[in-house]
Amino acid sequence: MNYYHSVIQSVKQLPEDVRRFLMRAAVLFAAWKILYLFILIPAEMPDAWLVKKLGEGTAYGLNAVYNTSAFTAIATARTKLYGNDKAKVTYSHVKKGNKKLIGIYQACNGLELMILYAGFILAFSGRLQIKLLFITGGIAVLYLINILRLVMLGYISIEHPLHFQFAHKYLFNLIVYAVTFFLWMGYVAVSFKKVKTQTI
Numbered sequence: 304m305n306y307y308h309s310v311i312q313s314v315k316q317l318p319e320d321v322r323r324f325l326m327r328a329a330v331l332f333a334a335w336k337i338l339y340l341f342i343l344i345p346a347e348m349p350d351a352w353l354v355k356k357l358g359e360g361t362a363y364g365l366n367a368v369y370n371t372s373a374f375t376a377i378a379t380a381r382t383k384l385y386g387n388d389k390a391k392v393t394y395s396h397v398k399k400g401n402k403k404l405i406g407i408y409q410a411c412n413g414l415e416l417m418i419l420y421a422g423f424i425l426a427f428s429g430r431l432q433i434k435l436l437f438i439t440g441g442i443a444v445l446y447l448i449n450i451l452r453l454v455m456l457g458y459i460s461i462e463h464p465l466h467f468q469f470a471h472k473y474l475f476n477l478i479v480y481a482v483t484f485f486l487w488m489g490y491v492a493v494s495f496k497k498v499k500t501q502t503i
Contacts, residue, residue, distance in 0.1 A: 327425065331422045335418055350412060351380075353414060354411075358395030358396070364457075365397070368454065374398070376398075378394070380394075392409060405456055405457050413445055413479075416479065416483060419483075421442065429494040441483075445482070448482050
């Protein structure tokens with residue numbers, strides 16, 4: 304009991320802007336999880352569409368890199384268990400001829416990162432127009448970065464297969480998170496600049 308009391312006291316001592324940010328972030332996170340788990344996963348929205356588009360974009364990118372038309376993306380649906388519930392899940396395989404090259408699953412589609420990125424900006428203070436500009440632009444950048452990541456993973460799996468696991472688990476994750484961080488910092492910098500010019 305004393306632990307929870309001390310946590311509450313610590314939160315109360317935070318600046319008002321920080322408390323407001325944390326409250327908004329908590330509400331947005333809870334709302335997203337409820338929406339995603341109970342509505343979007345059963346409807347496969349937007350996961351199925353995103354996985355298909357990423358597969359198509361990856362095949363297109365690899366065809367451009369190798370100057371060929373041998374790479375294709377095949378989307379397939381299967382049933383997956385979530386606890387006691389079943390849900391249809393779409394995944395995409397990028398193939399070279401008949402050989403499977405890489406698989407793109409829901410965990411690879413970048414949706415959670417896009418929502419995290421948008422949620423941070425929505426929870427932060429600032430003008431709605433600036434927020435919407437950074438959210439739409441940032442999500443587009445993250446989508447393109449994810450396609451580039453998948454194209455590079457396809458290239459590495461062909462040319463340097465021994466380095467695939469390192470690139471998949473560490474290198475490209477670091478790059479994607481770094482891009483997300485710099486997008487956030489860009490929003491914060493613009494938001495503070497607007498606040499300063501309004502107060503002068």
